[in-house]
Amino acid sequence: MTIAQRKQQLRLDMKLLSSTIALEERERNSLEIVRKVSTVPAYVRSDLVLGFVPLASEPDLGPLYDAALADGKVVALPRCTDDGRLVFHAVGPNWRQQLLKGRWGIAEPVPSLDMLGELEQAGAVVVVVPALAFTPHRRRLGRGKGYYDRFISANRMPALTSIGICFDYQIQVEIPVDEHDALVDLVVTESTVY
Numbered sequence: 001m002t003i004a005q006r007k008q009q010l011r012l013d014m015k016l017l018s019s020t021i022a023l024e025e026r027e028r029n030s031l032e033i034v035r036k037v038s039t040v041p042a043y044v045r046s047d048l049v050l051g052f053v054p055l056a057s058e059p060d061l062g063p064l065y066d067a068a069l070a071d072g073k074v075v076a077l078p079r080c081t082d083d084g085r086l087v088f089h090a091v092g093p094n095w096r097q098q099l100l101k102g103r104w105g106i107a108e109p110v111p112s113l114d115m116l117g118e119l120e121q122a123g124a125v126v127v128v129v130p131a132l133a134f135t136p137h138r139r140r141l142g143r144g145k146g147y148y149d150r151f152i153s154a155n156r157m158p159a160l161t162s163i164g165i166c167f168d169y170q171i172q173v174e175i176p177v178d179e180h181d182a183l184v185d186l187v188v189t190e191s192t193v194y
Contacts, residue, residue, distance in 0.1 A: 090113060134194075
């Protein structure tokens, strides 16, 4: 099997596994992930949190964004562009009402919100990164479009920390990888920080 075929098979396996997890368990574990992320030193000292709007199968980080905004941090959420990039828009305390269904059926901030400029000017930045699976060595299996791989690779800088977010069951011993697949700096689950 090629790397692409192995990735596709693992994506199917992870989606099937995810469909077996009860909503209550997902909600409980999401809150534990939020607690863990909020104690990560890079998050604590961050000025800007680049988040994501979760799909139903992904950890809900809404309470993290609410706390970040209450603490005076800037929170920005992504939109997918036609040219394959992620652009982040700053959101406010009513961020849940500032979303529309976007490309790929994923909720995105309305385009009229302020788009972030150069991240080098932003101070300490944390980007939380979703995935179908991670390894303990911080390898990531996304959904196959490469948005986060391109974003992480293009924004490597000392002031930016990428934190992979997933549930324990999404941790895999090994993930097939290509040259363009970007490592994250940390992975946080409900029980562990890798």
